[in-house]
Amino acid sequence: MAPPVHAKLCVGSSGIAPHAFDMPQKETRKMNISIFGLGYVGSVSAACLCNAGHTVIGVDLNAMKVSAINAGTTPVLETHVPEMVAEGVASGRLKATFDIREAILNTEISLLCVGTPSRPNGDIDISHILKVATDIGTILRDKDAFHTITIRSTVFPGTAEKVASAVAAASGKTADEHFAVTVNPEFLREGQGVDDFRNPPLILIGGTNNFAMDQVAALYEGIDAPVYREPTRTAEMVKYANNSFHATKITFANEIGNISKAMGVDSHRVMELLCADTKLNISPAYLKPGFAFGGSCLPKDVRALQFRSKDLDISAPLLDALLESNQAQIRRVIDQLLAWGERNIGFLGLAFKSGTDDLRESPIVEVIERMIGKGFSCRIYDPEVSTGKLIGANLDYIEQEIPHLDELLVGSMDEVLDHADVIVVANATDEFKKVLEYRRPEQRIIDLAHIIDVSPSGDWYEGICW
Ligand SMILES: NC(=O)c1ccc[n+]([C@@H]2O[C@H](COP(=O)([O-])OP(=O)(O)OC[C@H]3O[C@@H](n4cnc5c(N)ncnc54)[C@H](O)[C@@H]3O)[C@@H](O)[C@H]2O)c1
Incomplete structure (x- = not known):
């Protein structure tokens, strides 16, 4: 651009x-x-x-x-x-x-x-x-x-x-x-x-x-x-994005303020310190449209704050909506896979983000689990994840969600490409981006990680929210 x-x-x-x-x-x-x-x-x-x-x-x-x-x-x-x-x-x-x-x-x-x-x-x-x-x-x-x-x-x-x-x-x-x-x-x-x-x-x-x-x-x-x-439509949309963002910020600060007050905490100091983090908080971080959040911290901590606000009898509808909205993003992928109906699905990326093998509350795990439950045949490739190396809470989590993961995990992207009618790209690694070159013409892609700048024409490619 x-x-x-x-x-x-x-x-x-x-x-x-x-x-x-x-x-x-x-x-x-x-x-x-x-x-x-x-x-x-x-x-x-x-x-x-x-x-x-x-x-x-x-x-x-x-x-x-x-x-x-x-x-x-x-x-x-x-x-x-x-x-x-x-x-x-x-x-x-x-x-x-x-x-x-x-x-x-x-x-x-x-x-x-x-x-x-x-x-x-x-x-x-x-x-x-x-x-x-x-x-x-x-x-x-x-x-x-x-x-x-x-x-x-x-x-x-x-x-x-x-x-x-x-x-x-x-x-x-x-x-x-x-x-x-x-x-x-x-x-x-x-x-x-x-x-x-x-x-x-x-x-x-x-x-x-x-x-x-x-x-x-x-x-x-x-x-x-x-x-x-x-483009004209982009310019028209920006004002709505801006004003919704401003409204979200105000509402968020108010809800954090209400909960802080009920716990005897100085809400203004909390928000000043939140704003002092210009790397992750007041920054472009986490502001790219994409797949659901996951991992061992965000869902757990949002759930905890939701619980505590209810316990304190503090209404926090915005915080309450976060996990629901996240689930809706997971459902979008499942609904698209069901709508296409192809039985063999390949997943590139299993951890909640690239560069980690942490599978706890990885949203793609939920997609895979649901598709297996509906009788779809899945293969998964993630170079960071091998069942032999999983330990502790990570292993417990995956054994509960996808008990036979080792039967689905493959050792290379080629094996996913050999198996799949539809490929779901969950992480934007350089290796996974090559799927655009290697895919067979009839193979479809659901892109959750924005591996392509401009969505191509044709019904073989679906970006989750672009
Ligand atoms: N007020 C803000 O802070 C603000 C900031 C940014 C954008 N906007 C947007 O800008 C737009 C205008 O906002 P506003 O607050 O100035 O509105 P406003 O209601 O104060 O003024 C609109 C004016 O348009 C006139 N009008 C209506 N039909 C007309 C016609 N056929 N011919 C000539 N004049 C006509 C009305 O008589 C009125 O004086 C809205 O879309 C608003 O969302 C407002």
């Missing part, structure tokens, strides 16, 4: 004496931008882009918001936004309107910042987005120049495609030829919107049209942040 490029350090001029909230000035390309939706995201974007020297026309259905902007005041309460809006309106580079025609014919790029509220069933309502798309398409009928649309609202993967279809249907024009739809998710937090807009952790642009993506990148010239250009 290409590394991100940093936006160039520069930013435009307001033409008015600098204020504390002004960006450092440098000459950059100035654009004419329309912003649909002058709520929180739209107003902060309008204020920041205008302050950076661009010309902005805001569009909203709400008369109060339109007149607030035109009066040089702000529809949202946010640090620096009122001053920036007042200055933008005074400079003649910021206005608001109900007139979509004026907004589209006088701008080269439109930012969609309308709401995507929850439906009663939890789904999002994208009707505002699609309405704006149709409105823009209707005006594009009369516009010869290329127009770029970028979705700032939070939307599910596939929404940009729906927006492109709605624009094409209303305009009679062709996506990527006369207009393009890109995605540029907003990461700002309310209360620090201007600061977050100017100091984002990254700038994410999803799309297929390079010209349109360049235009979106140009909005951020002057901001020192890495720019990632990604």
